Amino acid sequence: MSALLVTAAPTVRDTRLRIVTPEVYRTFLTSRSTGADGPSFLQLPSWAKVKDGWQHQLVGWDGESGEPAGVALVLLRPFPGTRKFFAYLPEGPVADWSAPDLDGWLTPLLRHLRTAGAFAVRIGPTPAFRRWDAATLKAGTGPGRKLADVLASEVDPLGTAVAERLRARGWRRCGGDSEDGADAQPRFVYQVPLAGRTTDDLWNGLNQEWRRNVRKARKSGVETVVGSAADLPEFYRLLRITEERDGFRLGRSLAYYQRQYEVLNAEHPGRMKLYLARHEGEILAAHTMITVGGRVWYQTGASADHRREVRPSNALQWRMMLDAHAHGAAVYDMRGIPSTLDPGDRAHGLLRWKLGTGGQAVETLGEWETPLNGTTNHALYRAFQAYLARR
Structure with missing residues (x-):
């Protein structure tokens, strides 16, 4: 695990980021769509058309060969009364999260979004953090208990490393470390391996x-x-x-x-x-x-x-x-589950039902936010947080 918990390489290549066509974007997704770690449906180009009230961009990072090394669907939500946007990458970017030079593609992304008028950005890193098999959770069920009270069957070192790297760069996990955070997408999901x-x-x-x-x-x-x-x-x-x-x-x-x-x-x-x-x-x-x-x-x-x-x-x-x-x-994903293991909690019924399939509860890294540099951007970010809290 310690080998993954490294800082950026001494010389970081600032990967070029550009707007890409839907065709280029889809070709890259196809190359990454085999296996259980493929891209989320929330990063499909078509998902932008599902989200009414949002603008969007399709961006890609150039690799050494000139072909995309990563892509992202960026949803842009206008802040009322301004020309500023909240940028959201649901369950994205689709990039190599294991790369040690995280800054090599995060830095150009933030620079691009700032230029586009974004005052803050939220991302959804794709590595998993912890997993619990069904038998482990069944044994750990009890009054007042939550998933975090049960020793995980597996801890993903990559997820741990990515979380450390993001924190070191000033990113904030939405809702902090609370299991019931403020994520737009479920932090806890249930998956049945098929492969x-x-x-x-x-x-x-x-x-x-x-x-x-x-x-x-x-x-x-x-x-x-x-x-x-x-x-x-x-x-x-x-x-x-x-x-x-x-x-x-x-x-x-x-x-x-x-x-x-x-x-x-x-x-x-x-x-x-x-x-x-x-x-x-x-x-x-x-x-x-x-x-x-x-x-x-x-x-x-x-x-x-x-x-x-x-x-x-x-x-x-x-x-x-x-x-x-x-x-x-490779995997059948049953999406969100509650974090409660308390049989007396009404929400526990959904988890109990999904546990019966014999799969795994998975804690993702959740969603992470950062305001973009600038006094005005920080003020808008605080106002936006207050708006979300009221909702």
């Missing part, structure tokens, strides 16, 4: 309750199918029911999901799919799935309040996991 496993391995990885529920859905006649854009209104209706039942609000409109489905699939057919679970002709559950190379994400799930005993959501997840495996994906 090198057979479908029998996946089935045996499910706990007894999951296997029983999948069998029950099958015996009850639950049918799982891939839907279309025409089914999005029904998905959204079920989502509103789910939000009300489970006490959360995503704050997204039907138009948001329709736009997401349209632009992601226009970029790559089949990139976003809507899975439906039907029972006796009625849609009881609907889940969305996104695929980028070797990574597959279960993004959003919705289900009805009635006939839950036929277990439509378990049936859907098993179908989606099998499809991801057949696609050749």
Whole structure:
């Protein structure tokens, strides 16, 4: 680990950064899209079209050969009443985080954003920090307990090194070191490894309750199918029911999901799919799935309040996991989980449900921010933080 905790090399090559075309950007992403460490769907060029109210840029760092050595989708949010922007790179940049000369590509990025009128920037470093397997978390469950109270099954030295390097350069982790930080994207996610496993391995990885529920859905006649854009209104209706039942609000409109489905699939057919679970002709559950190379994400799930005993959501997840495996994906990412291990906490139910798949809870590095140099920029950054706190 100590070998990775190094400062920048004595001579840092200030890599040239430039605006790149969507074609150049996509070509680079394709070269990085095999395996479990490929780029996030939040760094796709098409994602900029999903985010209403944001401007964007596609940037790339030139490598020694002149081809991009890294790329980033930069979302720019105007600050009301000014010509300044908040810059956001969700789960990005897509770059070599193991490179010792971190300044070689961070410095030109900050310089470019300052010139573009950004007063602050938020990034989402992609290395993982800690991992816990399902058995470890099940054993560690108890009143008042959180993930941080349980010794991790694995600590990623690269994630530790990147966090140290960012802190040394004045970057601030959003929400500090609190497990319930102010990240826009989930700091804790749940992943099921698929690479090198057979479908029998996946089935045996499910706990007894999951296997029983999948069998029950099958015996009850639950049918799982891939839907279309025409089914999005029904998905959204079920989502509103789910939000009300489970006490959360995503704050997204039907138009948001329709736009997401349209632009992601226009970029790559089949990139976003809507899975439906039907029972006796009625849609009881609907889940969305996104695929980028070797990574597959279960993004959003919705289900009805009635006939839950036929277990439509378990049936859907098993179908989606099998499809991801057949696609050749290295990992099935079930996205965000709460940090609580307290069975009495309402939020723990989501973690418990995902634990049943036998995967791993993963703590990412979270999101990091820094104001850009200048008194005005620092003042705007403080005002922006106050605005986010009010929200």
